[in-house]
Every structure is written in C-alpha cells, then in structure tokens.
Amino acid sequence: MTGRELRRFPDHTFGQVFTTIKCECSSYLPWLENRFKRAGGQVQQRKVDNLQELSNSYDIIVNCSGLGSKLLVGDTQVYPVRGQVLKVEAPWLQHFIRDGDGKTYIFPGIHSVTVGGTRQEGDWRLEADEGDTKSILERCGRLEPSISKAKVLSEWVGLRPSRRNPRVERELVQLQGRQVPVVHNYGHGGWGVTLAWGTALDAMRLVRQCLSEKPARAKL
Incomplete structure (x- = not known):
C-alpha cells in the first residue's frame, strides 16, 4: 500500500493491496450439488x-x-474451531479489508457484507455470542468506521472441522x-x-x- 492508502489505517505500519475472488458458499454449494446430480449422482440424507x-x-x-x-x-x-460472523447491510463498501491476524475482516458480497470474526479452538457452541458480536463490530469499526452505520442483518456461527x-x-x-x-x-x-x-x-x-x-x- 502507498503511504496515502495506509493513512486510512493509523494502527498499522504495513499493508498490501491485491485482487482476488470470493466464493459465496450459499450459491456455490447448491451449484455443486446440481452439478453432481446432472452427472448422475444421487443424494440421500x-x-x-x-x-x-x-x-x-x-x-x-x-x-x-x-x-x-x-x-x-x-x-x-479432529476438533472444532468456532467461527462467528455478522451479515450487515453496507452497499457502499466495495473492497475487502483484512487485518494481519486474520481474525478481523470485512468482505463485501453479492447481497450483504460479511464482518468477522472469531477463531475459538475446542469451542462447540453453535449459538451467537453477544460478546463476540460486540467485539467484531468494534474491531471492524476501527478498520472501517462507516461500519457503525450498517444494519446488522444476521449472526452466523459455524464450526470449522480442524485437524x-x-x-x-x-x-x-x-x-x-x-x-x-x-x-x-x-x-x-x-x-x-x-x-x-x-x-x-x-x-x-x-x-x-x-x-x-x-x-x-x-x-x-
């Protein structure tokens, strides 16, 4: 990042800018399932x-x-690593921002913006934690102050199957x-x-x- 770009993040002394792709699993996974079925696969639950x-x-x-x-x-x-994220309404955000530790991030998507997150090893809880929600909004707000204007649409919790x-x-x-x-x-x-x-x-x-x-x- 240039010095001018880095001034947006006063708590940081180094940054990188790059272009990548983002996979929206809510669309990607149904597409994969349909692809599997078209190839002759059968799904039983x-x-x-x-x-x-x-x-x-x-x-x-x-x-x-x-x-x-x-x-x-x-x-x-094998053990769980709990992750909690928020879906917020912030259409003015067009670029992703990710802190160096990987626990604080803002990912614009097709229908909403994902802000997170947590990485809690050995935690099996599937319900949203109010303290985690507050921490996520505070951390992401330091990276992008306009997040404070965003409407929280939902809270998501998932367990990463880690090993x-x-x-x-x-x-x-x-x-x-x-x-x-x-x-x-x-x-x-x-x-x-x-x-x-x-x-x-x-x-x-x-x-x-x-x-x-x-x-x-x-x-x-």
Missing part, C-alpha cells in the same frame, strides 16, 4: 452413527464427515465380515473451500486405486 450401517450397501466408502469423524471413525485428532493435518488417505475397514476400502477426506479447518478441489482430486485418485485393486467378480 440420513444419519449414520457407525460405518457398519453402510457395509451391505457400498463397496467403497468416502468419508467426508468433518467433525463427525470424531465419533464415526474414532478420530481424536493438525487434513486427513486424505485410505484404509481397509472390517465391516460385517468383509474388508471395505474407506477413503478419508476431512479436517480442512477454515480452508475447506480453498483446498476442496485439490483434496477431492487426491481422494478420487485413491478411490480409483481401490477400484483397480478390487478382485474381479465371476460372471458365471
């Missing part, structure tokens, strides 16, 4: 407490259950007397959208390896 419940239905299981893997496959290394290293690997699991390949793909934390296509390609490669190693069934 059900609760699964144990992989044993899938043993008679599938030859290969791909586990993308996120935090659910803590119970589903007994992974004690020291994302788990993208395969294993053979004994299910109902037979070995079933399970390909794991979870633990991306707050970088799920960023890493999604790369780890999906890795998971697909593992699935193909499982298929190529599967014994051929006799036709007679």
